Each structure stands twice: as C-alpha cells, then as structure tokens.
Amino acid sequence: MADMSSGSAPGEQADLGSAATLGKRADVGSGPAPRKRADARRNEKTLLEAAAAAFVASGVDVPVRDIAARAGVGVGTIYRHFPTRADLVAAVYRHQVEACAAAGPELLASADSPYTALTRWIDLFVDFLVTKHGLAEALQSDDAAFQTLHAYFLDRLVPVCADLLAAATRAGQVRTDIEALELLRGVGNLCIGAGKDSQYDARRMVTLLLTGLQHRPSTP
Amino acid sequence: MADMSSGSAPGEQADLGSAATLGKRADVGSGPAPRKRADARRNEKTLLEAAAAAFVASGVDVPVRDIAARAGVGVGTIYRHFPTRADLVAAVYRHQVEACAAAGPELLASADSPYTALTRWIDLFVDFLVTKHGLAEALQSDDAAFQTLHAYFLDRLVPVCADLLAAATRAGQVRTDIEALELLRGVGNLCIGAGKDSQYDARRMVTLLLTGLQHRPSTP
DNA sequence: GACGATACGGAACCGTGTTCCGATTAGCAA
DNA sequence: TTGCTAATCGGAACACGGTTCCGTATCGTC
Numbered sequence: 001m002a003d004m005s006s007g008s009a010p011g012e013q014a015d016l017g018s019a020a021t022l023g024k025r026a027d028v029g030s031g032p033a034p035r036k037r038a039d040a041r042r043n044e045k046t047l048l049e050a051a052a053a054a055f056v057a058s059g060v061d062v063p064v065r066d067i068a069a070r071a072g073v074g075v076g077t078i079y080r081h082f083p084t085r086a087d088l089v090a091a092v093y094r095h096q097v098e099a100c101a102a103a104g105p106e107l108l109a110s111a112d113s114p115y116t117a118l119t120r121w122i123d124l125f126v127d128f129l130v131t132k133h134g135l136a137e138a139l140q141s142d143d144a145a146f147q148t149l150h151a152y153f154l155d156r157l158v159p160v161c162a163d164l165l166a167a168a169t170r171a172g173q174v175r176t177d178i179e180a181l182e183l184l185r186g187v188g189n190l191c192i193g194a195g196k197d198s199q200y201d202a203r204r205m206v207t208l209l210l211t212g213l214q215h216r217p218s219t220p
Numbered sequence: 221m222a223d224m225s226s227g228s229a230p231g232e233q234a235d236l237g238s239a240a241t242l243g244k245r246a247d248v249g250s251g252p253a254p255r256k257r258a259d260a261r262r263n264e265k266t267l268l269e270a271a272a273a274a275f276v277a278s279g280v281d282v283p284v285r286d287i288a289a290r291a292g293v294g295v296g297t298i299y300r301h302f303p304t305r306a307d308l309v310a311a312v313y314r315h316q317v318e319a320c321a322a323a324g325p326e327l328l329a330s331a332d333s334p335y336t337a338l339t340r341w342i343d344l345f346v347d348f349l350v351t352k353h354g355l356a357e358a359l360q361s362d363d364a365a366f367q368t369l370h371a372y373f374l375d376r377l378v379p380v381c382a383d384l385l386a387a388a389t390r391a392g393q394v395r396t397d398i399e400a401l402e403l404l405r406g407v408g409n410l411c412i413g414a415g416k417d418s419q420y421d422a423r424r425m426v427t428l429l430l431t432g433l434q435h436r437p438s439t440p
Numbered sequence: 441g442a443c444g445a446t447a448c449g450g451a452a453c454c455g456t457g458t459t460c461c462g463a464t465t466a467g468c469a470a
Numbered sequence: 471t472t473g474c475t476a477a478t479c480g481g482a483a484c485a486c487g488g489t490t491c492c493g494t495a496t497c498g499t500c
Contacts, residue, residue: 036477036478037465037466037467037476037477037478038466038467039465039466039477039478039479040466040477040478040479043478043479061362063455063456063457064456064457064458065455065456065457068480068481073479073480074479074480074481075457075458075459075480075481076458076459076460076461076478076479076480076481077478077479077480079457079458079459080478080479083458084457084458085457085458134362137360137361137362140357140412140413141357142281142354142357142413142416143457145457145458175428177424178424178428179419181419181420182419182420182421182424182425185413185417185420185425186410186420186425186428189409189410189412189413189425190406190409190410192360192409192412193360193362193405193409196362197405199399199401199402200401200402200405200406201402204397204398204402205402205405205406205409205429207432208395208398208406208428208429208432208433209425209428209429209432210432211431211432212427212428212429212430212431212432212433213428213432256446256447257445257446257447257496257497257498258497258498259446259447259448259496259497260446260447260448260497263447263448283486283487283488284487284488284489285486285487285488288449288450293448293449294448294449294450295449295450295488295489295490296447296448296449296450296489296490296491296492297447297448297449299488299489299490300447300448303489304488304489305488305489365488365489
C-alpha cells in the first residue's frame, strides 16, 4: 500500500498536476496538447520541488514569495503555472491524495471487516493531514482561494469514503445517519492544529469519533 | 441557566472586558483605577456594540475598519481600547464565556448523571460556537494575534470541563485517557465551518465524539 | 477661560496574495 | 549561424488586512 505520510515526492515524468488538469479538461478534441516550452516544464518541476520543501520547512502557509525565492524564480512564474496558492498546494499533494484514494478499495479487500478497513483508511488520511503543517487548516479555510483545494480533496476522497462506509453499513457495523462527506470533514477538522500542541492528539480524537460511529443499539 | 446562544448582550455597567483585564492584572496596588474619561467610556461601549453587530453580520473575520466605521470612530480608537483584534473578540464574547463556565457546576448538580451533565454542557459550548460565524476558526487559528483569545477560552473553560470529566470518570461512565483540554479542542475543532455547509452537522459529529468517550470495556 | 492630560482620527506602514507588462529566451526557419 | 516571434519570465505594482504613529480635538480641573 502507498505510504501516505512520506515526503511529497514530486518530480515524476507524467502529469505533475499543472492547474489546467485540476479543473474541467480544457477544449477536448482541439488536437494534441501543444507541448510546453522546455524552460516552462523545467520551472514547473523546480517549483513543485521548492514548494514541497517550503511546505515541510514552514507549513503550507509559507508566503508565495518564499517559494519563489527558494525556486529561484519570480512570483509571476508561480502564478503562470498555478493560478492560485491552492492550486500549487493541490499539485504538491496530488500524488498522496491519489494514493489515499487508491488505498480505499485495497483495504476493503484485504481487511477482515469493512469497519476495520474504514478505520485503517481514516488512519491513512489522518497520517497524511497531521504530517503536513497547516494543511488541515487550509482545507477548512473559508478563504475563497482554497475552495479549489477543498473541492479537489472532497471530489477525490468522498467517493472512496462513501464506499467504505456503505460496506460497513451493509455489515451492520456503523450507524446509518452519517454521510461520508460529514465524516471526512469531521476527521479533517479534528486534525487541525495537530502539531501545535503536544497536549492534543488528533489521532486519539479520531479514534473516539470512529468508536462513536459504531452501530450500538443501546444508545443512552 | 444562561442562554449561551443568544445575542452577545454588551452594554453592561461593570467591566466590559477592556484589554487590561484580560492579561495579568497590571500593577496591583498602585491605587484605585484612575477612572477613564467620559468619552472613552462611551466609545468603549459603542465599540463593543458595533463589534457585536458586525460579528453577527459578517462573522468574526470582519475587517477592523468596518467595525470602526460602524461605530463611527477611527481605527486608532479601537486599538487604544483593545490592543489587538483578539482582545476585542474576547471582550464581546466574555459574558457568554462566563455564562458557559458558570453553567458547568449547575449542570453537574442538576443532571441525573455526570455524563449527562457533561454532554449537556458540551451542547451549550457547541451552541455558542456554531452561532458565532468564524469563532471556532479564530480559536484554532495559528495567527499569533489570536493566541490571547485562545488562551482566554481555555483558561476559563478547561477547568470547568475538567470537573465534569472527573465526575464522569469517578462514575465510571467515560474513558480515562482523555484530558479536558483535548476534549474541548476536539469539540471546538468539530465546530469549524459549521454554518458553511448544510451537509455538515457539527452537533452530530460532537455526538459521535461523546459517544466514543463513553466507557466501553468491549473495544473491538 | 485656560491648560495639561487624555483620547481621537485616519494616514502611513508592513506583510500578504495576486495582477500586469516590459524584458528575455526557447524553438523554429532560412 | 542568425533572425524572428510567441511563449515565458521577473519583479514592480496593486488590493487588502492588521497595526502603529502622531498631530489634533476634547475632557476635566483650576
């Protein structure tokens, strides 16, 4: 299974998550993609690496200027490749989000019960969030610029969570009044500020939430 | 019992929560307070009312300039009375925080079990947070300016929560590995973004958390 | 009414994200 | 190799938010 908590590992050959691929696919059928210039491709890769390093060093709140400086480019270059901060963040973490999404079905197939698969998957999700300083905060930020990041996470992970939840529901292991979106948002919220207070253990809170999710006829 | 979700009801005679009373008490023993000028007192009251109205209208994120305009004063006046945004927020909600703190012992005395008292108290807390747009977010913000707000809430409410939790623990009704601070932060986190998505019901998530908190020997 | 202390207003400052546009350069053709 | 042109780059400039500063206005007292 993919390791969700490892470094962000940018720098692959294929689609590095340029903003154009985040929204609706642009003008399908207008012929093959016009292939970017070499310096543009180089810069995009450099930017993703610099951003990943900056996020590790200073959290996802690191100023755009710092990322630009780290990459040795101007801020204009960042905004040409990524229309907004959130798109850059999304691009940097795209691989890990995809890995998390892919892990859902695998866990469902390998775990000894749907509920176990669900908890393991949520564990992956939590590991991902708590190891990325400020990511959970950014996801819930009401800043309009982060709407696209929020949407990307939800688009990709809600269906996976919904499948796990549905399986657990069919097995009679969980309450039936909780939706996947709600569960994911709750878990995401619990991860906020995870690294900033040693007294607060997000994983323990998520455990509580998941325990409470279990189907228990004897509700007090 | 105090109604935590009602309007903020500023405008009382006594201490309206000026910043001086939030931090450590300044120079105790240097004689009686020198009694502010009349216009200063008038402005402080006006400011609290304007801020409360602005918070209701636009959330606690409303720009300081907007509050100043609403109160018909300059921004300098705000900063003279409240050293920072967070102090203004704290002052506006001080009454409700105090009411929430006071409700703890009352509930413990009146409810039929400590766990019930705890859940009722948490309900009050949640009602408070979800009815104040952006307050839960501000509480967890890593912005240094909100540290004082965070600290105020915690100073005031953690002891109350700890008492309720201890009582429930003595009654064998809850797990023993959760601290009051952790529980409060978890609940606070779950309230983030409560009003912005009709799909997400913070109260339901808190219910899950509290259910998971219950002592259950048969852990799956 | 005068005068010192206090409080006021809002321009100015700093740090953000984002936009804009002249300078630069890659990629191609001759 | 040399031009040419469109794509790309860099960073100054803008918008917007919190906060600070200081000349001016007002209060309260003599």
